[in-house]
Amino acid sequence: QKEVEQNSGPLSVPEGAIASLNCTYSDRGSQSFFWYRQYSGKSPELIMSIYSNGDKEDGRFTAQLNKASQYVSLLIRDSQPSDSATYLCAAIRGPGRRALTFGSGTRLQVQP
Amino acid sequence: KAGVTQTPRYLIKTRGQQVTLSCSPISGHRSVSWYQQTPGQGLQFLFEYFSETQRNKGNFPGRFSGRQFSNSRSEMNVSTLELGDSALYLCASSLEAGGGEQFFGPGTRLTVL
Numbered sequence: 001q002k003e004v005e006q007n008s009g010p011l012s013v014p015e016g017a018i019a020s021l022n023c024t025y026s027d028r029g030s031q032s033f034f035w036y037r038q039y040s041g042k043s044p045e046l047i048m049s050i051y052s053n054g055d056k057e058d059g060r061f062t063a064q065l066n067k068a069s070q071y072v073s074l075l076i077r078d079s080q081p082s083d084s085a086t087y088l089c090a091a092i093r094g095p096g097r098r099a100l101t102f103g104s105g106t107r108l109q110v111q112p
Numbered sequence: 113k114a115g116v117t118q119t120p121r122y123l124i125k126t127r128g129q130q131v132t133l134s135c136s137p138i139s140g141h142r143s144v145s146w147y148q149q150t151p152g153q154g155l156q157f158l159f160e161y162f163s164e165t166q167r168n169k170g171n172f173p174g175r176f177s178g179r180q181f182s183n184s185r186s187e188m189n190v191s192t193l194e195l196g197d198s199a200l201y202l203c204a205s206s207l208e209a210g211g212g213e214q215f216f217g218p219g220t221r222l223t224v225l
Contacts, residue, residue, distance in 0.1 A: 032212045034213065044155070044216050046214065049212065091212075092210065099145065099160055100145070100214065101157070105154065
């Protein structure tokens with residue numbers, strides 16, 4: 001079992017819709033969670049971090065964390081074609097404790 | 113602030129050769145992590161350096177090594193290259209050791225023939 005699991009997709013949504021990306025993790029010691037976006041041919045860029053249970057909103061992005069269910073999600077409201085990319089979920093136990101572990105990513109396609 | 117820089121951007125080597133990749137972190141960042149990215153395996157952690165010390169190491173053979181200099185710049189070396197080493201090698205910098213908020217460089221695309 002991979003430590004961080006994501007559906008590879010592609011997840012296809014129409015422009016203007018809400019895209020929901022999901023991630024589960026197996027290490028109950030994980031404390032911090034991150035979403036990175038990677039455009040084709042580019043390197044990953046950090047878009048959201050979440051450290052406690054509940055929702056965290058930043059513009060059109062909302063990250064959700066449920067530690068009891070070991071589940072992290074990213075919602076993208078009003079999806080735009082420019083949001084088409086691979087979204088990587090990552091988890092870490094804590095600063096200085098083991099390395100950041102990435103999922104394999106979900107490819108999102110936003111159809112105009 | 114300038115971002116993370118990596119050199120070279122592209123490399124073509126043959127089996128058995130060795131290669132050295134370089135990474136300069138964001139100014140003020142003291143942690144540098146290296147990753148290998150392939151279509152089949154995704155993003156895999158190689159190692160992390162903080163204050164010139166290796167803090168964490170991934171599950172890669174000893175042919176993969178690295179170091180960090182006093183100015184936080186880092187290099188990674190791969191000896192006795194194999195075809196399977198063809199990949200995008202990414203370095204990322206962060207403020208603290210083991211930090212999850214990492215900033216990636218553009219990567220070095222290594223092709224082994």
